[in-house]
Each structure stands twice: as structure tokens, then as C-alpha cells.
Amino acid sequence: MKDLSQKHIVLGLSGGIACYKAAELCRLLIKSGASVQVVMTEAATQFITPVTMQALSGREVFVSQWDDRQSNNMAHINLSRQASAILVAPASADFMAKLIHGRADDLLSLMCLARPLESTPLILAPAMNKEMWSHPATQRNVNQLRQDGAVVLGVAQGEQACGETGDGRMLEPMEIFEELCDFFVPKRLSGRRVLINAGPTFEPIDPVRGLTNLSSGKMGFALAIAAKASGATVTLISGPVHLGTPQGVRRINVQTAKEMHDQVMQEVDQADVFIATAAVADWRVKSYSDAKIKKSPARQAPELEFEENPDILSAVAHSDRARKHQLFCVGFSAESHDLLKHASEKRVRKGVPLMVGNVGPLTFGRDDNELLLIDDQAVKTLERSSKEKLAHLLIADLADRLNGFLKE
Numbered sequence: 001m002k003d004l005s006q007k008h009i010v011l012g013l014s015g016g017i018a019c020y021k022a023a024e025l026c027r028l029l030i031k032s033g034a035s036v037q038v039v040m041t042e043a044a045t046q047f048i049t050p051v052t053m054q055a056l057s058g059r060e061v062f063v064s065q066w067d068d069r070q071s072n073n074m075a076h077i078n079l080s081r082q083a084s085a086i087l088v089a090p091a092s093a094d095f096m097a098k099l100i101h102g103r104a105d106d107l108l109s110l111m112c113l114a115r116p117l118e119s120t121p122l123i124l125a126p127a128m129n130k131e132m133w134s135h136p137a138t139q140r141n142v143n144q145l146r147q148d149g150a151v152v153l154g155v156a157q158g159e160q161a162c163g164e165t166g167d168g169r170m171l172e173p174m175e176i177f178e179e180l181c182d183f184f185v186p187k188r189l190s191g192r193r194v195l196i197n198a199g200p201t202f203e204p205i206d207p208v209r210g211l212t213n214l215s216s217g218k219m220g221f222a223l224a225i226a227a228k229a230s231g232a233t234v235t236l237i238s239g240p241v242h243l244g245t246p247q248g249v250r251r252i253n254v255q256t257a258k259e260m261h262d263q264v265m266q267e268v269d270q271a272d273v274f275i276a277t278a279a280v281a282d283w284r285v286k287s288y289s290d291a292k293i294k295k296s297p298a299r300q301a302p303e304l305e306f307e308e309n310p311d312i313l314s315a316v317a318h319s320d321r322a323r324k325h326q327l328f329c330v331g332f333s334a335e336s337h338d339l340l341k342h343a344s345e346k347r348v349r350k351g352v353p354l355m356v357g358n359v360g361p362l363t364f365g366r367d368d369n370e371l372l373l374i375d376d377q378a379v380k381t382l383e384r385s386s387k388e389k390l391a392h393l394l395i396a397d398l399a400d401r402l403n404g405f406l407k408e
């Protein structure tokens with residue numbers, strides 16, 4: 001679960017059936033440590049009660065601009081001044097139309113208008129029928145809201161409460177929560193293109209068997225998420241793993257080391273950074289059998305012949321672009337002992353400016369890890385923590401290195 005413990009979110013609800021999802025969103029925000037102040041329009045109270053939202057947020061809910069519970073009677077000013085962000089979910093077509101005109105005849109729209117533009121971001125999660133969403137008026141309003149500085153999230157496609165099917169459903173609570181978390185990540189990699197490979201490779205022996213390893217792909221996927229949240233354009237080349245594609249990340253699936261090599265080589269010209277987290281098989285079976293290998297009557301084990309796979313990282317690190325400092329390469333080194341010694345040697349051997357060392361048996365398949373960042377000058381430890389958190393720390397560290405390294 002991501003940490004929003006330093007954040008105060010004003011969660012606004014305008015009228016729409018998606019209000020029921022705002023209850024779950026509120027729960028997620030509270031669980032992540034954020035404090036949440038709910039503000040509802042009158043229309044929203046037709047769909048879900050303030051009692052529900054009060055119970056979930058642990059705070060009194062505000063609905064009316066005439067509410068006299070605030071001593072100065074200025075809820076629209078007080079509530080927005082403390083907010084790290086105002087998140088309106090659902091944002092109805094009517095509510096967005098109101099905002100573009102600067103109208104302010106209820107507390108929520110009044111508060112949005114009265115917020116300090118530089119310090120209180122406004123994020124909207126639209127929700128409406130597909131015809132309402134695609135109507136030129138709504139699309140015009142969305143564009144105008146973006147020009148006015150609001151962040152308008154996308155909508156989901158699917159079955160709607162009215163029985164029709166199409167675009168306009170509100171994103172799921174977890175998707176909105178993730179978008180909000182990403183919003184708060186500093187955009188250190190804005191304009192950068194990051195290529196990551198992840199997971200194991202699978203080297204077939206026959207149509208039903210193969211050689212692989214225990215890499216789960218979690219670290220590589222966490223790095224893809226962190227790089228995306230930091231503003232990068234991310235391409236993720238993944239071996240066979242059981243992980244969903246991170247939102248906004250372009251994913252290419254491969255099986256073998258050879259396929260991974262070919263895909264990386266195709267993509268690397270469009271990258272500024274290559275992060276090699278994949279556990280690439282060093283060897284593939286030379287004597288691949290088109291038919292399933294049967295047990296021999298003599299019970300003799302089959303003899304497998306191997307040939308070496310290309311070293312992807314080494315190939316990329318020795319490319320023209322890497323040598324000309326147009327591409328920054330990061331390797332991962334999983335060792336079982338003498339981590340610093342082996343990872344440092346590997347950094348030099350592979351020709352990369354940064355090698356990230358970790359202890360293989362203590363990280364494969366797990367959700368946490370501990371990393372050593374080794375360059376030609378120094379060694380930095382990133383203490384044991386979730387792969388998610390480590391990914392953000394590593395991306396922040398990387399962003400600093402790029403500025404001194406890359407020749408644009």
C-alpha cells in the first residue's frame with residue numbers, strides 16, 4: 001500500500017451513480033495514511049449519504065455553503081487552504097460544465113473556484129453516460145478544464161448503470177488512488193525514455209519443457225511504475241511473469257533470451273536509460289526437439305547440448321549510443337555471497353556506469369529487497385524495504401545521475 005500519510009485530501013463528490021465508488025476510494029485514502037475531508041454536492045447526497053462518508057473519513061462531511069460549523073462561516077476558504085489536493089470523484093458532466101464558467105453556487109464548486117491555483121491542485125475523475133461523455137460540449141469542457149490547470153483523469157469503458165455500454169464509467173477506486181499517488185511523485189524523469197527488461201527467460205527443451213529461473217519480475221515492474229510516475233515514457237520488455245501491466249507503460253512480452261535480446265536491440269535506440277533487471281538465462285538448449293522427448297526404454301536420460309545466449313546488457317553497454325553518453329545503462333547483479341566484490345567486478349566487466357547489487361536468495365519472489373548502488377566512485381546502500389519504495393529511491397538516484405552523464 002502506498003503511503004500518503006503527509007497528505008490531506010479534500011474528496012469532493014458530485015451527483016452520479018459512481019458515488020458508491022467514492023466510498024471505497026475514501027477507504028483507500030484513509031488506509032494509505034491520508035487525512036480526508038469529504039465535501040458533497042446536494043445531488044451527491046441523493047446517491048450516497050453523508051453518514052456513510054463521515055463514518056469512512058472519520059470527519060464531519062460538508063455539503064452546504066451556508067454551513068455555520070466553521071467559526072468564520074467560510075468553509076469554502078478554510079477547507080481548501082489545508083488541502084494537498086482537491087479530488088472530485090465522481091465529477092459529473094454538470095459539475096465540470098459549472099467549473100469552466102467559474103460558477104460557485106454550491107460549496108464544492110465555490111471551494112474549487114476559491115482554491116489557490118499554485119498550491120492546491122484540482123484532480124477530477126469524470127463519470128457519466130457514454131453519450132454525455134462523447135458530447136462535444138463535455139469534450140470541450142474537459143479541454144478547457146485542462147487549460148485552466150485541472151488534472152482530468154480518463155474514463156473507463158464498459159457496462160453503464162443505464163444499461164448502455166461505452167466510455168464514461170468512472171475509473172475504479174484503486175486506479176484513481178494510484179493516479180493520485182503518481183500525481184504527488186516529483187516528475188524527475190520528465191521527457192526521458194526508459195527501457196526496462198524484467199522477469200526470467202524461458203529456454204525451451206521440447207514443446208512442453210524448458211529451463212527457467214525463480215525471478216518474479218517484481219523489481220523490474222516496480223521500477224517501470226516508479227519511472228512512469230516520475231514522468232518518463234516507459235517500455236517494459238518482460239519474460240514470462242504473473243504480473244499485470246502497469247498503467248501507462250508499454251509492455252512487450254518475450255519468452256527466450258534471444259527474443260529478449262532482439263526486442264531490446266530494437267527499442268534501445270529510442271531510450272535514454274536502459275535498466276536490465278531481467279534474469280536472463282546464460283545458456284539455451286542447442287538440441288531443441290520439435291517433438292516431446294519420450295522416456296527411452298533403456299531409461300537413459302536425454303543428453304542436452306547447450307549454447308551461450310547473448311549478453312544483452314553487455315551488448316547495449318558497448319553500443320555506440322552508450323559510449324557517446326546518449327544512453328545510461330544500469331545492471332542488476334544477484335549474488336549469493338561477497339556481494340560488493342562480485343557486483344563491482346561485474347560492473348566493470350559489463351561496462352556499465354551503475355551496477356545494482358542484491359542477494360539473490362534473499363529477494364527472488366519476495367516483496368522486499370536491499371540494494372547496493374555501485375558506481376566507479378562509491379557504494380550507496382538502500383536499506384531493506386519494499387520493492388515499490390526501493391524503486392522510487394533508485395529512480396530518484398538515477399535522475400540525478402542522468403543530468404551529469406547524458407550528452408543531449
Ligand code: C5P
Binds near residue numbers: 257276330333
Ligand atoms: O552475469 P550476470 O547474469 O550475473 O549479470 C547480471 C546482469 O546482466 C543483469 O543486469 C542481467 O539483466 C544482465 N544479463 C544480460 N544478458 C545475459 C545475462 C545477464 O543482459 N545473458
